[in-house]
Amino acid sequence: MKKILFLMAILCLSASMASAQQMLEKDGFVLKWETSGDKLIVTLKAETTGWIAFGIDAESIMKGANIIILWVDDKTGIAMAEDHFGSGRFAHKSDMKLGGSQDFQVLSGTQTETNTEIIFSIPLDSGDEYDKPLVRGQSYRLLLASNNSDNISWKHNNKYAQEIEIR
Template structure:
């Protein structure tokens, strides 16, 4: 009996350690109008409408911020959207995780840049980017979330002032979310 109680407690702890137990996942009220996730000041909000998804990411940095979907290991195979805000405005690039620690623009890999409606701001040391992703772009490098299905999601930030599409992250987290 005691072994069963220990096994049940361990199973409950393992379940609690998955997905949103490490951060906030809500069922509504986000900036994008739908569910959201937050950890260590990094927020990911989304709203799926028809054949597209409005995405909003925000983090406490004046450098780059990124979100990646469906990585198989670290950054490998992830559909990555990385961007920053500088004096000329918001910048976003559609990348693909070519290896565990590398990513390249989809356009350099035979794909296309598949986002629209980019908006961004940098206020009080917080960078925010909002954009629209098609749920089916036709680009083999794009792997957006499938509504109702679990998805491995990478969240990352660059160091303050790193207004570029690269450089080592200062913070990163991988979570599993259902969109």
């Protein structure tokens, strides 16, 4: 009996640590996000076969944002990603090059003739100084961007920004 009560308590606790999925659809982007345990799980879809990107907690334009740039390689069909940091209002650099770490997990990625959709997770608090802790109940400035090419050094030809809440 004690074992059953213990298991029920664990199940209730893990359910309370997962949020309902939220969604926005704007300017050719579809974003879904939810927390689960110590992670934020994100599905990003955009009307492109090039790179797509998600940024969170920007302070001014792109500065200070934790940015994940993702793409499905046109040759291999494999979903790829890099963890970057908004190093300036109009610039970003790889966390690795800044002395930090790559903190994400790509869960799946698909590309059609017109769209790319990638599901990935990031830690709510990676401990890396080039990512910022995300707290449930707080709102952060979200950045979405994309380009027609897989070349991630090229600037976006589509972008969108708004505040979102992490629940």
